[in-house]
Amino acid sequence: MTPNGDAGLAVSSRLIDDAWIDYHGHVHLPFYTVLFIDAISAAMNRLGIGETYAALGKGTFFGAENHIRYLHELKAGQCVTIEPCLLDHDTKRLHWWARMSNADRTIAATFELLSLHVDQRTRRVTPMPDAVHEIVRGLHGRSRGPQPPALAWRLGAQRNPER
Secondary structure (H helix, E strand, O other), X not given: OOOOOOOOOOOEEEEOOHHHEOOOOOEOHHHHHHHHHHHHHHHHHHHOOXXXXXXXXXXXXXXXXXXXXXXXXXXXXXEXXXXXXXXXXXXXXXXXXXXXXXOOOOEEEEEEEEEEEEEOOXXXXXXXXXXXXXXXXXXXXXXXXXXXXXXXXXXXXXXXXXX
């Protein structure tokens, strides 16, 4: 198994559709997820570990958890750019991060995704085949995409023990 073309991650650009606008006049929350997942899926397809790999019927990747930070409003007609980055991986997991920027390069949203490698026959999480893991290792070693600010994607509540 070899990646398709240059093994870097492609940047995706999309125009915000009028149909994605909610009653507040900005992009409705689910469409951020669609845009981010489409960008990561395109990167995986380009690497040969997306649809082509899944079509073999042996393994694929399922999203297990994601988190979005909404930083600036997006409105109909704006063009956005999504830049994915593979932050980390092991034999069963891919840890993605991506940012979405508008035309003036203001970061509108960030996204974190944990993808799990799944055996399509058993529907259970399993290690990636060596050939797939080699592609992932190579990508991670070359990944120079956007990096999240420290702790930007971690959720939690600050607890004050004195209260």
